Amino acid sequence: MHGSKREDDGHSTPEPDPRSKAFPRVILSLAIVGLMVGLMIGRLTTPEERVLEQVDVVQDGLDLWFNEEPQLHGENVEGTVALVFQAEGKAQRGQLLLQGKPVGWRVQKSKEGLLLTLIAARPLQGEWSGAEDDGRWKVQVRLHE
Template sequence: MHGSKQEDDAHSTPEPDERSQAWPKVLFSMAIVGLMVGLMIGRLTAPDERVLEQVAVVQDGLDLWFNEEPKLHGENVDGTVALLFEADGKAQRGQLDLQGKPVGWRVQKSEQGLLVTLVAARPLHGEWAGAEDAGRWRVQVRLHE
């Protein structure tokens, strides 16, 4: 074998190996399949997002309906009642009567979650409690002066 000219199917340069070009494609395909399976498993095991479904005005307060139990932090701050839920929902506002006097309430989104505030012209104090009711979670907010 002198030179690179072909003699009886034999020459000095070996033919390129087809498997070496297929190996990166196989690795890339396996990586894509692994990623897709991981995403599907993650989606199946992720907890459902907590959502405020309904706000109902009741006597002396509000009933807040969630699809499942949210984490809650509430405070009575300078005559207002503020509740922070780790949940999602749409912004709303309204008014209720407490002993014949108006109380304004507002639901707004914040960086930490969903903020519910109740404000009146006089100092308010609130108490809240949550419980499961008919497959949903209800937080009852009761106000007094």
């Protein structure tokens, strides 16, 4: 019977590995460090999401507060006012008074972003504008009949 002792290369005992046993650990450590650095760089270069932070009911309209300037598309459609913001936020609804008459508003999520709809029993027209105010972005929506 043969033992595991090396004798003239006549047995199936593997030859000793000339590489260091630390080599796989070094490669694994370099891979982990590279992954962590890549994640940190990605986190730093990713733009901050635009978020609807607050909706204020004001005289004849709404003030919407965002953390950054959102892309905005708005239309006056058949007596309603509809605005789409490329931003995140929670669904909300409420009412405001326009010349003593109620106007309903609703913010809801859509596939394009946030959809703000203002509707009343009579046809509405609206204007909107945005500006930076106190480190945040404010979109003013003003209504008239």
